[in-house]
Every structure is written in structure tokens, then in C-alpha cells.
Amino acid sequence: MKKNDQYHHGHLREELLRLGLESIETAGTEGISLRSLADKAGVSKAAPYRHFSDKEAYLGALADEGFRLLCIDLERADVAGTERIASMGAAYMEFAVARPSLYRLMNSPLLCRLPDGSTPWARKSLLMLAEALRKVRSDPGTEPSLDVDAAVAAWAYIHGLVLIRIDGLFPRDLPAPDWARLAAAAPSLGA
Amino acid sequence: MKKNDQYHHGHLREELLRLGLESIETAGTEGISLRSLADKAGVSKAAPYRHFSDKEAYLGALADEGFRLLCIDLERADVAGTERIASMGAAYMEFAVARPSLYRLMNSPLLCRLPDGSTPWARKSLLMLAEALRKVRSDPGTEPSLDVDAAVAAWAYIHGLVLIRIDGLFPRDLPAPDWARLAAAAPSLGA
DNA sequence: ACCTGAACACCGTTCAAGT
DNA sequence: ACCTGAACACCGTTCAAGT
Numbered sequence: 001m002k003k004n005d006q007y008h009h010g011h012l013r014e015e016l017l018r019l020g021l022e023s024i025e026t027a028g029t030e031g032i033s034l035r036s037l038a039d040k041a042g043v044s045k046a047a048p049y050r051h052f053s054d055k056e057a058y059l060g061a062l063a064d065e066g067f068r069l070l071c072i073d074l075e076r077a078d079v080a081g082t083e084r085i086a087s088m089g090a091a092y093m094e095f096a097v098a099r100p101s102l103y104r105l106m107n108s109p110l111l112c113r114l115p116d117g118s119t120p121w122a123r124k125s126l127l128m129l130a131e132a133l134r135k136v137r138s139d140p141g142t143e144p145s146l147d148v149d150a151a152v153a154a155w156a157y158i159h160g161l162v163l164i165r166i167d168g169l170f171p172r173d174l175p176a177p178d179w180a181r182l183a184a185a186a187p188s189l190g191a
Numbered sequence: 192m193k194k195n196d197q198y199h200h201g202h203l204r205e206e207l208l209r210l211g212l213e214s215i216e217t218a219g220t221e222g223i224s225l226r227s228l229a230d231k232a233g234v235s236k237a238a239p240y241r242h243f244s245d246k247e248a249y250l251g252a253l254a255d256e257g258f259r260l261l262c263i264d265l266e267r268a269d270v271a272g273t274e275r276i277a278s279m280g281a282a283y284m285e286f287a288v289a290r291p292s293l294y295r296l297m298n299s300p301l302l303c304r305l306p307d308g309s310t311p312w313a314r315k316s317l318l319m320l321a322e323a324l325r326k327v328r329s330d331p332g333t334e335p336s337l338d339v340d341a342a343v344a345a346w347a348y349i350h351g352l353v354l355i356r357i358d359g360l361f362p363r364d365l366p367a368p369d370w371a372r373l374a375a376a377a378p379s380l381g382a
Numbered sequence: 383a384c385c386t387g388a389a390c391a392c393c394g395t396t397c398a399a400g401t
Numbered sequence: 402a403c404c405t406g407a408a409c410a411c412c413g414t415t416c417a418a419g420t
């Protein structure tokens with residue numbers, strides 16, 4: 001598109017991530033290639049390799065960008081009171097429905113193959129969910145404790161629900177589930 | 192490997208699916224290519240296109256092969272009595288842990304882009320889960336009814352749980368969840 | 383310190399031609 | 402009815418060389 005006259009791009013790393021976020025939903029994750037991204041940024045096919053060791057490293061960085069956006073949405077949904085979890089559950093599903101390809105990438109097996117500490121926002125978002133659950137489930141007056149299994153149960157439920165919806169796994173010819181109601185039902189899990 | 196002297200392979204379609212099931216876990220889903228499959232079967236790179244319209248159609252057929260295998264395991268786990276769901280939940284998770292790449296393919300967004308009726312075993316496996324849930328939740332004496340939302344809730348929970356486990360999404364430095372106990376907890380959902 | 387050009391080994395897919 | 406050979410347009414990745 002816009003061709004830079006400068007030899008050095010200056011912000012190529014950021015630009016490649018921006019272009020990835022921009023095109024992942026329309027082109028699909030399979031449609032993202034470092035070559036086409038480089039082309040859009042107006043640099044050569046080899047340029048991205050000065051900023052990412054390989055495609056997997058790039059996709060990992062893109063996934064963490066996604067978690068950064070998710071954290072913003074979760075922060076906003078983290079209202080005080082008992083409907084805290086329902087609110088965050090709704091925000092979680094809304095994020096995934098708005099950015100299905102990005103959500104899939106963020107939760108792909110690629111993530112665990114990345115070097116330790118390379119996805120700080122992924123960790124942050126998970127801790128935000130666990131912390132909200134801890135606050136809600138603690139009896140007043142007692143020390144709130146983090147129940148790992150309960151947190152995983154709630155996470156598994158909303159994660160599975162979101163994927164069944166965005167991946168279109170539920171049969172088309174059966175009566176459609178009430179996705180919003182199901183997402184809001186997360187807090188009652190394992191209580 | 193073994194080169195056929197015959198010009199016509201005879202069972203190329205079945206052979207390609209067999210080779211796919213055989214190599215998907217070691218090579219990964221990304222590592223499967225129609226070209227390499229054709230090579231292993233001893234035919235030309237173009238031969239697979241006489242049996243599958245494109246790669247997506249092949250992967251769809253491979254996914255349904257996976258559902259056929261899953262149905263066999265679920266049938267075996269469908270014991271009488273109240274622990275029916277716990278037994279099927281355990282079988283479901285065992286299948287996914289044994290064949291993670293195949294499980295991911297079976298539940299990928301690819302499935303809903305396939306022509307209607309092209310994945311009969313996928314449908315069968317889902318109905319088996321719903322039917323088991325229906326039997327367990329019905330009060331004795333009353334007409335058992337299928338609660339779609341309750342079925343989706345249970346499915347979402349076990350699906351999310353399985354994916355968090357096989358995709359390695361749970362942070363390595365936190366105490367590991369009790370996966371088997373969590374899988375067995377599925378029946379208590381939304382009861 | 384960052385980028386390019388050319389090259390290598392792979393893909394999916396098509397199509398005229400072979401048996 | 403089924404398969405091949407050659408071709409086209411793409412990939413990821415490397416590396417000597419340029420600024």
C-alpha cells in the first residue's frame with residue numbers, strides 16, 4: 001500500500017502485529033503469512049525475520065496482543081458485587097464472538113511451546129478471572145482462598161461454551177441454545 | 192515405501208485416511224499434506240484429487256473417521272446406572288488425551304463449513320452424549336425430556352476441560368489440577 | 383542495527399494426457 | 402474410472418550482501 005522511501009522502516013515489529021490483528025478475522029489464521037504481511041508493510045519477504053525468529057514466534061506475539069485486548073475488556077467488566085462473574089463471563093464471550101480467529105489463536109497449543117514469560121498478558125487475563133472467582137466465592141469474614149480446581153472448572157466451562165459457538169459445532173438443525181444465558185450461568189459452577 | 196506395480200491403487204481413498212490417522216499425532220495436523228500422503232501411498236501428487244475435492248474435504252473425512260472411533264469408545268463406556276455420565280466423561284477425556292491432534296481436528300471450525308450430512312459420526316457421538324444425559328436426569332416415572340441448554344452446558348464443560356489439558360493452557364508453574372476428578376464432575380452440572 | 387535479493391525446499395491445485 | 406507429468410502460484414526460511 002503505502003511505500004516508505006526510507007530504507008529502515010522504524011517500527012516494523014509493531015506494524016507487523018498491527019497488520020496481523022487487522023487481517024486475521026477477514027483472512028483467517030491460515031491466511032496469515034509472513035510474506036504477505038511483509039508485502040503489506042512495504043518491506044522484503046525476509047525483513048520479518050529480523051524481528052521474529054520464525055512464524056510461530058510471530059503468532060505467539062500476536063496471541064499475546066490479543067490477551068492484552070482481552071484484559072482491557074475484562075477490567076471494564078469487573079464490576080463490584082455478586083454479578084461480577086456473570087459480567088466478566090459475558091465480556092469474555094463477547095470478545096470471542098467479535099474476534100473468533102484471534103480467540104482461537106490465543107488458546108491454541110502453540111502457546112505452551114513458547115519460551116517462558118513470552119506471553120505476560122495471557123497470564124494476567126487468567127489471574128483476573130481466578131481473582132474475581134476467589135472474591136465471589138469467599139464467605140464474608142473468612143480468608144478468601146483460591147480453589148484451583150474450581151477456577152479451572154469455571155474456565156473450562158466458558159472456554160468450551162465459546163468454542164462450540166464460534167466454531168459452529170452445534171448442529172444447525174437443532175434448536176439453538178441460549179448462549180447469553182449459558183454464559184451467565186458460569187458462576188453457579190461447582191458452588 | 193511399498194511401491195505398487197499396479198497402475199490403479201484400488202483402495203486409495205481408504206488408504207489416504209488410514210495414513211492420515213496414523214501420522215496425525217506424530218506429524219501434527221500442520222504436518223499433514225496431500226502431497227506427502229500421496230507419496231507414502233505410492234501414487235502421484237495429483238492422485239488424491241480424484242477422491243477428495245480439496246484438502247478441506249479430506250480433513251473433514253478424516254475428522255469423521257475420528258468421530259467413528261470416538262463412538263466406539265463411548266458405546267463401551269455407556270454402562271447402566273447413575274455413574275453413566277462420569278464413565279462417558281472419562282472415556283471422552285481419555286480419547287482426547289490419546290489423540291490430541293485428531294481431537295482438535297474433529298472440533299475445528301472446518302467442520303461447519305462441510306456439506307450437510309458429510310459427518311454422520313460427529314452427529315452420532317453428540318446424540319450419544321445427549322441421550323445419556325437425558326436418561327440420567329429424568330425422574331423415575333416421568334417422561335424423560337431433552338434439555339438442550341443442559342446438554343450444551345455439560346458438553347461445553349468437558350470440551351473446554353479437555354482442550355485446556357491437551358493444549359497445555361494451564362500455567363506450568365501453578366499446582367496442576369486434578370483432571371480425572373474434574374472430568375468426573377460433569378454430571379453435577381446445572382442439575 | 384536493520385533490510386534486500388536470490389535461492390532452496392516445500393505446499394495446494396489444475397489440466398491435458400495417458401492406461 | 403482412475404492415475405500421471407508438468408506447470409502455476411504460493412509458502413517458510415536462510416544467507417551473503419547491501420545501507
